[in-house]
Amino acid sequence: MKTFLQIILMCLIVGSAAAQAPVTKMDLRPSGFFGPDSISRYVIINMPKVNKADLYKKTLTYVNSLYQDPQAVVTAVPGESITINAQTDNIKGKAENAYYPTKYNIIIEFKDGKIKFQPTIISMVEHWRAIERSTPFYVSNKQSTDPYEVNAVWIVRDNGPLLFHKEVKLSLDEWINGYIAGIASKVNDAW
Numbered sequence: 370m371k372t373f374l375q376i377i378l379m380c381l382i383v384g385s386a387a388a389q390a391p392v393t394k395m396d397l398r399p400s401g402f403f404g405p406d407s408i409s410r411y412v413i414i415n416m417p418k419v420n421k422a423d424l425y426k427k428t429l430t431y432v433n434s435l436y437q438d439p440q441a442v443v444t445a446v447p448g449e450s451i452t453i454n455a456q457t458d459n460i461k462g463k464a465e466n467a468y469y470p471t472k473y474n475i476i477i478e479f480k481d482g483k484i485k486f487q488p489t490i491i492s493m494v495e496h497w498r499a500i501e502r503s504t505p506f507y508v509s510n511k512q513s514t515d516p517y518e519v520n521a522v523w524i525v526r527d528n529g530p531l532l533f534h535k536e537v538k539l540s541l542d543e544w545i546n547g548y549i550a551g552i553a554s555k556v557n558d559a560w
Contacts, residue, residue: 392553394546395488397538399509399523402488402545408468411487414553422448424479424556429553432477451477454491463536466498469506471541475548484552488545495520502531506537 393412395402404412416424425448432451433439442455453475460469472491477484495506510518511525522541524533532538 392546392550394547395542397508397522397541397545399511399525401490401508410489411485412549413481414486414549414556416484416553417482418555419482419556420467421479421481424452424482424484425449427556427558428477428484428552429478433553440463449479453477457544460537460540462495462534462540464497468498469493469540470496470503471538472523477552484556486549486552488548490541513553 393405393414394520395404395412396407397403398407401410403410419427423542429443429445429451432443432453436442436455441451444452444454453473456470456472458468458470459473461467471493474489474491476487478487479485490508493506493508494503494505504520505513507513507518507521509523509525509530510521513521522532522534522538524531
């Protein structure tokens, strides 16, 4: 009997996991975030059976809950789009005493059953806690006026891009994909 119950429980777990659509992820490249097709600078979050108005309301409620003063960073065209201009201090690198405050812009648009999510990094700095020093930091060295810039996630040369600060890239990927997963989770939440 115990084995039978374990099999039933396993089927329920596997069935519920299969019923949830996987959340699309983004990847930081030298020229910004890209979707899984490596061409689009946005991802589409599919929410079948959810109408545009509900997607908008649930997303706006979730996004507003993320910020201490949402009126300062969130603007909306009611029922159509949400724009976020904010900063995260959660980006980390290899060194424990450094972090990378990152200003960003996210545009979220809606259709029945779909959310278009388009993030852009506006600027970054490398901040060292121990000495309270900040220096400009870039997604790609091509964003700097210094031809020998090394304070960048990617170093782009004639022979192609080199991932120079892998930990910062992974932290940015984790942050943006967590944002996407948060929206998908809250929109799917029946409450």
